[in-house]
Amino acid sequence: GKTSDSGSGSKEASAAIAYDIGGRGDQSFNDAAYAGLVKAEKELDIKGNDQEPSEGESDADKVQRLTELARSGNNPVIGVGFAYAPAIKKVAPKFPKTTFGIIDDTSVTGKNIANMVFNEEQGSYLAGVAAAKATKTNKVGFIGGVEVPLIKKFEAGFAQGVKDTNPKVQVLKQYLTQPPNFDGFAKPDLGKAAAQGQLDKGADVIYHAAGLAGSGSIEAAALDGKWAIGVDSDQYNQEGLAKYKARILTSVTKDVSGAVFNLIKSVKDGKPQSGEVRYGLDKDGVGLSDSNPEYKKMTDLIAAVDKARAEIISGKIKVQTAP
C-alpha cells in the first residue's frame, strides 16, 4: 500500500523537532528546543516543523513520527530527549542523507546521528558552590523531579560542589516521584511541599531540578525569604515566576536551544554535526545565570563560582555524574 509520505515537496529547506513528554509549552526542556528551532527559522531562513508525542506512547510511535518527518524532507530531524534513542537507532540507517539529532543520549551512534549532550553536573556543581557560599544555616536542599539517571546527574554535581566548597554544609535531597510517574516534573504542589520540608529543617538555599514542579519549590523558598536556585533556563526572567524573582539567586542553564540551533545551522552549512556534541561549561552549553542584581553583589560568591568554573574547564576538577 501507500506509505505516509506527506511529500510536501522539499524545495524549501526545513528542519524538524519531535518533542518528549510534555511537548511544547512545558516552559522547560521542550520549549527550549522550540526556541532553537524558531531562532533557526528566523536567522537561517528555513522552515521549522515540530511534532508532539502522545501520552504513554511506544517506540513504534516515535519511529513512525521520525520516519514521517525524515521522509517529508526535513533535515535535520531532532529527537528531544533520550526516549528517542531506540527510534533513531531504527530510523537513521533508512535515511542516510538526513541528519538525526538526539538530545541527552550518546548510546545510539551513526554517521548521520548527532548526539547532543550536556554536562549538567558541571552547571550543578557551580550551583553547589553558590549554595554553599550563600547558606547561613549550613543546610541546603536539592529537589529532583523524577528519580531518573539524568536528574541524578544534577544531584551529584550539586552535592559535590557544596562539599568541595564547604564540607560542613549538609545537603538535603528529595525526589518527588518515581518513573514512569512523571508528575514530579508537573505538579508544583509536590515541589512546594518538599521545599517546605527542607526549609523547616533549616535549609536556606534550595536548588531544584524538577521542571514545572520546581516552581512550587521556588515559591516556597521565596515566601520564606530564603534562596532558590532555578534550572534549565534563567528562571529569574521567567514571566510566571516574576513574583518570586527577587529570591531566585541564580539558575543552572542548559542551552538546549543553542544546541538545536547549532545542529540546524551545521546542516544548512553543509557540514552536519555528527557523533557526540558535548556542551559543557567550556562552550557555555551549561552555566550559571547572573541576572539577579542581588547575586551580582555577592562578590565572594561570584569569585568562588568563577574559580570553580575555571578549574572544571581546565580539568582540575572532575565532576561526578552519579551520586
Next chain:
Amino acid sequence: MSTSTVSAVSAAPKKSARRKLSVPVILLIIAGALALVSLVRIISGADDLTSVGQVSGALQLAIPIGLAGLGGLWAERAGVVNIGLEGMMILGTWFGAYAGYQWGPWTGVALGIVGGALGGLLHAVITVTFGVNHIVSGVAINILAVGVTRYLSNFTFDKAAGGSSKQSPRIDEITKITIPGLSDWLRDIQGKHWFFVSDVAGVLGGLVTNLSLLTIVALLLIPATIWILWHTAFGLRLRSCGENPVAAESLGVNVYKYKYIAVVVSGGLAGLAGAFLAIVATGIYQEGQTGGRGYIGLAAMIFGNWMPGGMALGAGLFGFTDSLKLRGGAENVHAMLLLLAILLLLVVFWQLYKKKYLPAAISAVAAVLLFVWYSLTNEVPSQFVDAAPYITTLLVLALSAQRLRMPKADGMPYRKGQGK
C-alpha cells in the same frame, strides 16, 4: 389460647449494627494514636513526624483529595457512582485558573465550582436521564475533560502573557491567615520536642498556621455535609434515592430531581477540589495537575465507608503520609516502620485476646521483620518511600475489619415507574 397477641414477639431483636462513637471516645482514640506517634518520634528522632510544617503540609495535600471524596460521597449517597471525579476536578482546575488569573482568585473558585458542576450535570444527564452505566459515563467524562481543557488551553493560556498551551499565568493568592501569637507559641512548644505535648502543639499549630481561607471553607464543608445529608429533610430524601429509590418514589419523592442535585453538587465539589489545586496549592493551572487525585478521593470515600468523617480520615491519612514522604521521606518513612511494627504488636495482642492464634502469629512475624528492617537500616530506599501513602492505606484497610456498607442502590439503574 388463640387470642394471644403476637406482635411483641416477632423476630429475635438484634442489636443495632451501627455503633455510634461518642465524642469523648473519638478524642481518646486520637490522643492514643498521637501518644503512639510521639513515642515513635522520640525513639527514632524523626521530629518532623508531628511538626507544624508536616501537619500543615498534610492538610494542604489532603484537601483536594478530601473535597473530591466529598464529591463522590454526595453522588453515591444519591445512588450515582461518580468515577468522573477526576475529570470534574480537571475542569475545576482549568476554569478556576482561567477565571482566577483574570478576575481574581475568588472568582476563580466560583468558576472552578461551576466548571466541575458542568461535568456533574453531564454525568447526571447521561446516568440519570439516559440510564447509562455510571462507570462508563464517568470514564467518558474523564476523557472528555482532558480533551476539552487541553483544547481550550491552546486558545486561552497559550495567548496569555506568562502562560503556555499547558500552563496558565500565575493566579493571585487567596488570603492566608496565621493566628499570630498562638501559632508562634505552638511552634515553639513543638520545637522543644517534648513527649506528647509537643506533638499536640505541632498538630494544632499546623491547623492554625498559614491557613488559606479556602482551606477553612473546605474544612467546613465536611460538617456542613453531615448536617445537610443527615439532619435535613432534603438530605433524607437525597439519601433515600441511594438506598431505595423505588420506595422514595412511592412516597412522592422526585428521585430524578434529587439525583440531579446530588450529582451536580458532587461535580461542584470536585470542581472546588480542582480550583483549590490550581489556586491555593499551586498558583497556576498545569496540565495533568490533578494526577489521579480524583481516584484517590474516590478511594478515600470508600475507605471512609461512605461517611464524611471516615472519608476525611482517609484523605487525612493520605495527605499525612504523602506529606511525610515529600518532606524528607527517607527519614520520616523509616520512622514509620517502627510505628507500623508497634501497631502490629498491638494487633497481635488483640488477636491473642480474641484467641485467633494463626493471624496473631502472622502479625507477630510481620512486626518482627519490620523491627529488624528498622534497626538494620537508616533510611528506606526512596522508591519505597514513594509508595508509603499507598502501602499505608492498603495496610490500614487490610488490618481494620472491613464492614463496608455502600448505599444499597448505589450504581443501579433507576427508571421512574418501573419499580417492582
Next chain:
Amino acid sequence: MKKFDKDRLILGLAGPVLALVVAIALTSVVLLASGRDPFEPYKLMVESAQYADIQVLILNQAGTYYLAALAVAVGFRMNLFNIGVDGQYRLAAMMAALVGAAVELPGPLHIALIVLVAMLTGAFWAGIAGVLKTLRGVSEVVSTIMLNAIATSLIAWLILTDNFGVQLEGSNDLTTGEIAESGWFPSVSLADGGEIYGFTFVAFALGIVYWFVLNRTRFGFDLRATGASESAAAASGVDAKKMILTAMLISGGVAGLAGMPTLLGDTHTYSLSFPTGIGFTGITIALLGRNNPIGIFFSALLIAFLDKASSALDQYGYEKEIATIMQGLIVIAVVVSYELVRRYGLRRQQQKVGEELAAAARKNREEVAA
C-alpha cells in the same frame, strides 16, 4: 428462536452508526466554535489512516489495547472493577523482560517462558487485590488504585542499576537488558509498512478463547452468574470467594499479556520509556465494547485509530486534542444510543407480551360469555 431477527439486526447496527454521527456532529460544533474548519480534520485523519505504516501502527496498538480491555472485561463480567490493569501489565512486562534477558533458551521455549512470567506476575499482582477482597473485604477499587502506585515504585526500585537494571553507556535510560533474539516473537513484515507484531494475532485469538470460556463452559457460566447476582450464584453452588479470587487472577494474567506485543515484537527490553496508561485505556475500551469480545475488538480499533491518525492533525495546524474530545464524545454517544436502542427494543418486547395477553384475555371473555 428468531435469532436472525431482521429488526434486531437493524436495531443493533442503528445504535453505533447513530452514535458515530452524533459524536462527529458534536465534534464539528466544537471545531466550528473555535473557528476551525469543521470537516477537514476528519478528512486528514481518514487520509492518514490510508497509509500502510499508520495502519500497522493502529493494528499493533489495537492488539495491545485488546489485551488490556479483555483483562478489564473479565473483571467486569463479575462486577469486579480491576482498575489495576495498568500496574499489572507494567510490572509483568518488567519481570518478563528481566527473566527473558537473563536466560537463553531455544526459540519457542524462550518466548513461552517470558509469556508465562508475564502472566504469573500480572496474576500475582491482581491476586493481592483478590486476596484482600476475599479475606479482608477490601474494595478492589481502592486496592487496585493503590497497587498501581506501588507497582510504579517497585519497578523503579527493581530497575535501578544496583538491583536488576542496566544503563547503557551514554544513555540516560534504564533498561532491563535486551532479550536474546530467541525470545523475540516473529512479526509479519509488510513491504514498506513496517511489521505487525505476531503477538497481535495472539491477542485477537485470545478474544475467541474469552468468548468460548465465558459462554460455553461451566466455569464461564458460574462467572457470569456471579456477576449477575452474587447471592443467586452462591445458592446455585458457586463459591463466591473462590470465584472472586479466580476472576482476579485471570484478569491479572491477561493484563500481564498487555505488554507482550511491544516487548516481544519491538523493544525487547523494558525501559523507563515503556508505554504507560494502557490499562486505563483498556477500561474505556472494555466499557465501550460492552465486555463483548467483538465489541471490544471494534472499540480497540476505533480508539487506536483516533490515537494514531490524530498525529496527522498536528502537522496541519489542528490541535490534536480534538481527537481526545472525540473519544470522549464517542464513548458517551455510543453508550447513550445503546441504551436508547435497548429501551426501544424492550418496549417492543413488552408490547408483544401485552398484545399476546390481551388476545388471550379477549378469547377468555368470549369463553366466559359463551
Next chain:
Amino acid sequence: MHALVGENGAGKSTLMKILYGMQKPDEGTITIDGEQATFHSPADAIARGIGMVHQHFMLADNLTVLENVVLGGEKLYGIGNRARQKIKEISEAYGLHVRPDALVENLGVADRQRVEILKVLYRGARILILDEPTAVLVPQEVDALFANLRELKSEGLTVIFISHKLGEVLSVADDITVIRRGTTVGTADPANTTTKQLAELMVGSELPSPETRESTVTDVPMLTIDDLQLNATDPDGAVREVLAGITFTIHKGEVLGIAGVEGNGQAELVEAIMGLRDPDGGVITLDTADISHAPTRKRRESGIGYIPEDRHRHGLLLEAPLWENRILGHVTEEPNSNRGLLDLKAARKDTERIVKAYDVRTPGIEVTAASLSGGNQQKLIVGREMSHAPKLLIAAHPTRGVDVGAQVQIWDQIREARREGLAVLLISADLDELIGLSDTLRVMYRGRLVADADPATITPEELGSAMTGAATGHLEAAPEDEA
C-alpha cells in the same frame, strides 16, 4: 373493606399501582369522593389521601423506621422529635408497636409490614391499599393485622386489599372484585359466597386443598441432622447462637414441615443444609454421606433440590433469559452441560419442556426472568428443581405469591415426587399448606426446635401459638398441651 382477588399476573398489582399514580392508565377514569382524579405521580395520589403498602416492601433497609416514615412527608411534622412523637402516637393508637429508631434492616417481616402501614397513616391517608399483606404472616399476626384494619375501617377509612388466601378474604372483606387477565370478571358478596365459588370465579377450577393423607413415609433416612449448631458474630463482637441443638431425620418419601415465625432460624437452617453457611457444630448426613462441610455445589450434585425463600435473590438471574435460569444451580448436570462445556441446545430444549409442563406463562424462553410475573417465576424454579430428580427437596415457601391454580400444580408435583421416594423439608408461613403437606411437623423458635406435632390432628391456631413460644414439646390436638 374491599378485596381484590385474581390469579397470578391477573393485573391486581398493576391496577393498584395505577391507582397510586405509579403507572399511567391508557384509558379509563379514577373517581374519588365523586370527583374525577388523574395522578401523575404517587405524590398526587398521596395528596388525595391514598396510601399504598406494596407487595414487595418499599423500605430502605439502611435507614431507621423514623426516616422511612417521614420520608416524603417531612413537611408534616418535621424530621425530628415532633415526628418521633407523632409516630409513637399513631403506633399506640392502633397498637402497631413500632420503635421509631430501630434500623429497618433489623426488623422482621411483620414489623416491616406495620412500618409500612404506619407510613401510610402518618400521611393521613383515607384510602389504604394493601397488596398481599398477609402472604408472609402467621395466623396470629394476620389476626392482629385485621384487627388493626377493622379499627381503621371504623374510623372511616377505606381499605382495598389483595390476597390469594380466599378464606381470609371472605372473613374480612365487605365486597370482593375478581379480576382475570386484566379485566373484571365478576364481583362477589362475601356473605353468601364460598371459597369454592370464589376460586371457580378466579381460575375456573376448584379450590385446591393441600390435603395428602396416604402416607408414603419409608424408614430409609435421607437427611439426618444431628445437634446442628450455628453461631453468628455481631458487629460489636458478641457471638449469638442462631441455631442450637437442631436434630431431626427426614426419611425417603417423607415431608417434614417446619413452622415458625420468620426470623427464628429457618432461613439459617436452610442455608446450613445448602452449604451457604458453615455450621459451628453437628453433623449433616445426606443419604449416608456426611455433608456437614461439603461445598454447595457438591450438595446440589448429590441430589438436593432447592426452592429458595427469596426467589429474586437466590433463585433467579433476573436479567438473564429463561434458559440460562434453567441452567442456574445445575450447571454441572445433564442436560445442561457435558464435561465442563455447556450444552446450550439441550438446555434450551429442556427449558421449553419445563415451560410447557409447568405452565409457565411466557412468550418464549428468550425473555428475561424479570419480565415474568412472580407466580410464573416460581413455577419455573419448581420446574427446574424437580427436573433433576432430587433425593431431597428443600422448599421454602414454595407457593408464596402464587395463585391458587399454580398452587395445586406445585403441590401435586411435590406429592408425586414424594411418592417416588423424595424427602422434603418444607418451610412455609402458610399453615394450611404446612399442615396439609407434611407428614411430620416441627416448630422452630429462637433457633431451636421446640415442639413437634402431628399434622393429622393439629389446627393452625395451635400451631401458631407454639410458633410464638407459648407452647413446647409434643403438641396435642387437645387444649391441654403440655406447657
